Amino acid sequence: MQRRDFIKLTGVGVGGLVLPMSGMAVSAEQLLDKPMDVVFKKKLADIALNAAKAKGATYADVRIGRYLNQFITTQEKRVDNIVNTESAGIGVRVIANGTWGFASTSNMTPDSVAKAAEQAVAVAVANSKFQTVPVQLAPVKGVGDVTWNTPITKNAFEVPIKDKVDLLLSVNDAAMTNGANYITSVLFLVNEQKYFASTDGSYIDQDVHRLWAPFFATAIGESGFKQRTGLGNPVGMGFEYLDGKEEDKIRISGANVGYKNSYDILEDAAEAGKQLKVKLKAKSVEPGKYDLVLDPAHLMLTIHESVGHPLELDRVLGYEANFAGTSFATLDKWKSGKFNYGSKIVNLVADKTQPYSLGNVGFDDEGVKTKEWDLVKDGTLVNYQATRDQVHMIDQKESHGCCYAQSWRDVQFQRMPNVSLKPNKEDISAEDVIKDVENGIYIAGRGSFSIDQQRYNFQFGGQLFYEIKNGKITEQIEDVAYQSNTQEFWNSCTQMAGKSDYRIGGSFFDGKGQPSQVSAVSHGCPTTRFNNINVINTARNV
């Protein structure tokens, strides 16, 4: 993720936290203004499509977007910042001379929109001089006028600011009463009001909501300081995610509380304070080989880095070589039909349809109806993630529906859909997964993560580490990170919990592309065991 496009909030978590700040600062009430009229949007879209066709485009699509954000940041007993932003405009993408062209404008008058469409065609024509192979689009049937909304029950933008601030200050109080010395808590709200139209005959109006409520707590002791971040997840939900229902809690005996489809942030903050006190005095891990039991709020990031990214087709083909890198999962491995990505029990699926997930939409940003598909089936690599202009390169006829742009201003391209590990068919619990481990470590929460540019070698930390001896969690330990190789790691997967334990984690700000764009993506998984993994000790005297 490029730092340049972001404002850095210092002092929160390891390495700081970055907030995307696209859009103009507006009042909270303006966020509740009615969305743009669909009839108006359709008229503008047709103007752009017709202007593009008149200039020679063989295909055109238009995205009219209104993007709303609210960020509330508090530290200890004070409110640090309340920021509301709104950004609206139109992006036009065309194919002319077999080449892509794109232009955008915030000025939504008929003239300006037509001009943007013409400019997009001009860019396509200019770039076609260098084009060696024309763009080949997988067919999509127009769907006419349709709408899709994130299934929220409590619109977070409608919750009064005071209630949100009170909640965050209570979170800070809960953590500090129980052992934290410092805490930053944040509420991020996102609403994307997106209208898509194309020369295929689709007019798709979508209202997408996302929410994240992280906190970053620090405790200071005589030997130094320790940090613990919240175990909640960014989600494709409204304010109902913060209801913290009892039925959504999974309590691991002797360890942490895990959260399913709602999050008790006050309980988690109080737990964080207590766990920080233990962290300050916890024993340091003995390096060596361990069986690891990874909770979903941790494993989601391992899936993201070691499965999600290497199976992006544009990376595999070399389009990201100068930035994020390429991939070990090359086309020959996929074509062989025999590449063992993981053990036989490993089934990894991609989707843009999972309820509560960050990737959940009805249609992607090039008008393709979203779906679920297999990436790794019974341990074998079977597919990638591809958009309309890519699927022909892997001999497929249907786009996977995973095209996305971070705003109307940016051009859409292939982005990671939700990538998730299927649960055990037998509905066993997390504690059932732990009980067979003789010498292991249970890891919860996301910590430091680093992986090479082809996604072979990785090293991951976590938030909470517990020693497992003879099937039981014994005590909290510190300074744990594990190093492995993607294929070896997934082939060492020996057990996983069932659907009752399945939880969705996610990343709010996944970065890719140049200029960099962010996207939000979820990863579902149950508590899962990996045998004989190399653990290092991250404590160091300097």
Added chain:
Amino acid sequence: MTILSEQHAKTLLTKVLKFSKADECECNLDGQVGGNIRYARNTVSTAGEQSDLTLSVQSTFGLRTGVATINEFDDASIQKVVQRSEELAKLAPENPERMPVFGPQKYSKPTGFFDSTANVTPEDRAQAAENSIKPSKANKLVSSGFLQEGTSFTAIMNNKGLFAYDKSTNVDFTVTIRTEDGKGSGWATSDYSDVSLLDTKKTSDAAIKKALGSVDAKEMEPGKYTVILEPAASVQLLSNMFGSMGQRPADEGRSFLSKKQTKDSEGNLVGATNKLGEKLFDERVHIYSDPMHPEVPTPPFSGDGYSVSKTDWVKDGKIINMPNSAYWAKKTGVEYKPTAYAGSGIFGGAAQFIMAGGDESLEEMIKNTRRGVLVTRLWYIRALDPQTLLYTGLTRDGTFYIENGKIKYPIKNFRFNESPIVMLNNIEALGKSVRINGSMVPPMKIRDFTFSSLSDAV
């Protein structure tokens, strides 16, 4: 028109302030215009241009502050944004850390604007890409790269008499060149304020040399090695360290510059809270900021318009100054030491720092090395422990074994687990500093750099 002249910006901001009824009003104009081109697989993939001009108004009544932003500049819109910021201020909670705005300041004359960069055309960008792709194709290699350039300006004015203005240009180029079979990869970068210094062919030739030279890399056992870190390999670690040098986190006990305090007879923590004045690094380490540096100019003021000039942060290996906020400086009774405004546009973000070096070139440094590892760049750097600044990450796009003053053969990439604090204590030699990512960093020869495992990635 998104780049305003100093006079135009002054006239506009003066008009904004006339609408203000707040105790304090400070307004900022930020404008940028720029373009980019991206290519991969030896062909252009995307290209674009962007421009933006934003007015932010910050109004304060007592300890209550509100901010509103707009990108329309007719009188009605300006009046609306001022009123909106005042309404938000009245609704905001009191901020106990709110500090008054500054009065008039004296600034050095900014030097970061170059007409050459401001006048780049789409054709220039396409030619720059072609100059990189052509030699790659000639060598049967695959090139991918990204070039972006732009002009930005910022102006600040408040109702206590402060007015600041800066206009600057930047260009940034990166290129990755790989062999067709994927067995070799090389990378190079260059960034300048003046685009006439940019030669994408020359930069690409460096990447080509590394791509061809890195084929069939041999395995070396992980462990502690003497390394030569090219400036691109150490800039991120140094930038992360500089970004962690703030006084407040140190005083609060949550930084590598926090001092462990002792308890007195009544159990109270006593003694200095931070490591100001302590020697933490090799005595050759000198890190400073200078807005007037000819190769990495920055605005001569911080984000709040406070005048900044050359400031030593580390000298003779000792912590000399620590960046702080106006509030924390006042609370702890020390001088306010901000870093220069780093901007918010495509070239904004990281604070400039300059690490002084020696006279040796990278080539001479290799020549003077008996055994060592040459590292082109480090990738996916993540913090492991903020107390020790221990980081992990991997070498990438050109890692070579040096023996008896010569590059002997390419080696497989390593994962490292190392702290810049250790690194800056284990200096063998410093080369001549060069511009990288808007800062100045020397090539460094470091002993006992810790590589913890091997990677198969090329």
